[in-house]
Amino acid sequence: MSIQNILLFGYGSHGKFIAEGLVEDGFTVQIVESDEAFYLQAIEDGHDNALKVDVTKDEALVALTPENYTQLVCVMDDEHLNVFLTLSLRSLFKDSYLLAISDSIHTTQKLHMAGANKVIDLYEVSANKIHNILNRPVATELLEEFVTRKKGISFRELEIPQNSFLHGLMTDDIDLSEYGVLLVGILDEELGNNFIFITAGINHKLDSGDTLVCLGNHKELNRFETMIKEKEIPTHA
Amino acid sequence: MNQILLSIALFLRASKRYKHTKSFIRDVLTNANNPYKKYVDIMIIFLIVTSVVILIYEVKNPVPEWLDVYDIYFVSFVFSIEYLLRLWVHNDLTELIAKEHKEAEFLQRDSNPTSMLKIGLVEKVRYMFTPTALIDLLAIFPAYRPLRVLRIFVLFRVLKLLRYTKSINQFMEVLSNKKFELLTLLFLLFFIVMTAGIAIYVLEERLNPNIGSLFDALYWALVTISTVGYGDISPVTPEGRSISILVIISGIAMISFATSVIVSAFSEKLSELKENRIIEEVNKSKSFLIVCGYGQMTKMFFRQYNNELENYIILENSLDRVEQARKDGYKAIHDDASRYDTLNKFNAEHAEITILCLTASDVENIYITLNAKSISSKINVIARANDSSMMSKFKHAGADHILMPNKVANNMIHTAITQPTMYKAIHAILTGKSMARMDEIRAYECEGIVDKSVKELAFKRTKLLFLGIQREGTFMFNPPKSEIIQKHDILLVMGREISLDYFKNLYEGEC
Numbered sequence: 001m002s003i004q005n006i007l008l009f010g011y012g013s014h015g016k017f018i019a020e021g022l023v024e025d026g027f028t029v030q031i032v033e034s035d036e037a038f039y040l041q042a043i044e045d046g047h048d049n050a051l052k053v054d055v056t057k058d059e060a061l062v063a064l065t066p067e068n069y070t071q072l073v074c075v076m077d078d079e080h081l082n083v084f085l086t087l088s089l090r091s092l093f094k095d096s097y098l099l100a101i102s103d104s105i106h107t108t109q110k111l112h113m114a115g116a117n118k119v120i121d122l123y124e125v126s127a128n129k130i131h132n133i134l135n136r137p138v139a140t141e142l143l144e145e146f147v148t149r150k151k152g153i154s155f156r157e158l159e160i161p162q163n164s165f166l167h168g169l170m171t172d173d174i175d176l177s178e179y180g181v182l183l184v185g186i187l188d189e190e191l192g193n194n195f196i197f198i199t200a201g202i203n204h205k206l207d208s209g210d211t212l213v214c215l216g217n218h219k220e221l222n223r224f225e226t227m228i229k230e231k232e233i234p235t236h237a
Numbered sequence: 238m239n240q241i242l243l244s245i246a247l248f249l250r251a252s253k254r255y256k257h258t259k260s261f262i263r264d265v266l267t268n269a270n271n272p273y274k275k276y277v278d279i280m281i282i283f284l285i286v287t288s289v290v291i292l293i294y295e296v297k298n299p300v301p302e303w304l305d306v307y308d309i310y311f312v313s314f315v316f317s318i319e320y321l322l323r324l325w326v327h328n329d330l331t332e333l334i335a336k337e338h339k340e341a342e343f344l345q346r347d348s349n350p351t352s353m354l355k356i357g358l359v360e361k362v363r364y365m366f367t368p369t370a371l372i373d374l375l376a377i378f379p380a381y382r383p384l385r386v387l388r389i390f391v392l393f394r395v396l397k398l399l400r401y402t403k404s405i406n407q408f409m410e411v412l413s414n415k416k417f418e419l420l421t422l423l424f425l426l427f428f429i430v431m432t433a434g435i436a437i438y439v440l441e442e443r444l445n446p447n448i449g450s451l452f453d454a455l456y457w458a459l460v461t462i463s464t465v466g467y468g469d470i471s472p473v474t475p476e477g478r479s480i481s482i483l484v485i486i487s488g489i490a491m492i493s494f495a496t497s498v499i500v501s502a503f504s505e506k507l508s509e510l511k512e513n514r515i516i517e518e519v520n521k522s523k524s525f526l527i528v529c530g531y532g533q534m535t536k537m538f539f540r541q542y543n544n545e546l547e548n549y550i551i552l553e554n555s556l557d558r559v560e561q562a563r564k565d566g567y568k569a570i571h572d573d574a575s576r577y578d579t580l581n582k583f584n585a586e587h588a589e590i591t592i593l594c595l596t597a598s599d600v601e602n603i604y605i606t607l608n609a610k611s612i613s614s615k616i617n618v619i620a621r622a623n624d625s626s627m628m629s630k631f632k633h634a635g636a637d638h639i640l641m642p643n644k645v646a647n648n649m650i651h652t653a654i655t656q657p658t659m660y661k662a663i664h665a666i667l668t669g670k671s672m673a674r675m676d677e678i679r680a681y682e683c684e685g686i687v688d689k690s691v692k693e694l695a696f697k698r699t700k701l702l703f704l705g706i707q708r709e710g711t712f713m714f715n716p717p718k719s720e721i722i723q724k725h726d727i728l729l730v731m732g733r734e735i736s737l738d739y740f741k742n743l744y745e746g747e748c
Contacts (some may be wrong), residue, residue: 021651100269120649126642127537138707139677140726197673199732
């Protein structure tokens, strides 16, 4: 995975934990705060490059050069400020990828209108989780483990390299479970990077450049990743 | 004598079977949440209705002998058994005697079980004189046909219905709240009827051929004050008519007063009655949800279900929010879930209850968790925690699942940043909205798959992606094709809902 740099607005109840997780995963994170207390907290937590900026000022935002970052994440604790910030960033930088957090249905709508590419609704995701816990407790728990990689089984995106033996094969004809991994879906370049679930029932032709989303053990995934570079179908895993 | 009494009491007290039987019978007779009570109630109501139907039928038609036997012996027999059982479970004589014995032992004095027996029996006699017990007793008397007057006892059987019909009980309960007003009114009525009756008797006894006795006069007064006015007795003197005028006016005033008292009693109790109905309704189902708090989270939670959720009830502290919930079309009641009495109304013993503590306050949520667990450890509690420092407290309180909205959202954001493509996939799996959802198949619910190998199961045909098996708490990812499914396995699969339904259908047929 290429190293990404993230511009993170807000170091409150969300920013603190998101920053921590991202740094752990090897991302470069630039923290921006307008609140003195949160800013000091960021410095204290070891984010030495944290900046204290008045995010309501356009010049200040431009000075941060957001165009150099792969993603802009707005998680300010102040809901109004968060919407305003999203709006300012969108009007200043048309092409940036904007991710924002919302804590109510109404804010979600406002953030979408303000131009956020993706809005995560705090209550929606939680309510969803309760729903899942009630209806499929085991599946929910396991999925969470896959996502947080607690048990060594996780999702991974694998791009099909040039000359791979997978090139030209149909999804119905391959069974990856022999190699210890399961194919969850495909990201097809030709179809405008649409994600297709394997269970959608579409028999799809694999091409070089497509991305496979696989689920598997860390070790098996590594092995499979090297294997798909081969020209010929390996005799056996 | 004392010795024999004591040993019987101690023997019965030690007998588990006796205790169990008694508590079972008490539960069936008195606990509205007992699943068997319904059947007992239906049977008794059936007996009452049939015996009334027989009474009406026999006015004009001869009754076959078997019906007579049924009415006189069978119904009475069942009713007397019921009466005796109610008397039996009303209080515990053995308990009293045993308690006295223990106290006597402690104080090293001679125990006197007879005195305790007396106290217990007095209590039973007191029960026998309560209105419901009297009705029960009178209802036992068979409708002895040759004596017409005795048929009136059948009407006691009708009165017995009171015990078995909730709405009449509630009506009485509402009226009993206005006891003072109604008694005052009754006293006033009595006073006016007596005065007017005596007055008309004194004034018209000699002049009016219809008034022959004081009883006639009182009868006239009551008929007049109730504004019924049959007209069989009417005053003939101007004095008598003046009294009539006064009686009629006071009659109208009293009727309106009585009506307003009853109406206000009902309007005061209306919301409570409605709420009780909702609770009763939900208590009937085998498993249901109690959602505490009606805020953002609850609203979102209900959105997930698209109004398909049926067995639930919302408890909310604030009246405004209850109003809001009702406007939104949800079953909500205004009650404090942290109170013992509130949660105790629910049928924790016979139903599977899941409580969602979704209020915005951690303190409140912990309190509700503790409250629920103190009522029954069987209650499943899913609690919302806002602060990570609260996690251990929730665990300590016994919450089965703890959910931190902030943490869930943070994880989502983290995934959205680090694995943007996957985020879409994972989000779709989590919400189950699109092509894929992750779901579980419980082998014991779908017995057709038990003892089959993974290879034999039609995952490919149903377009399901088989991920693994959860067996005895451990997850086997992508198990070998030869793995045999066991009865308590949970299969983890991914796919469309229709695929899953199809798969389940496929194997249900083989059960």
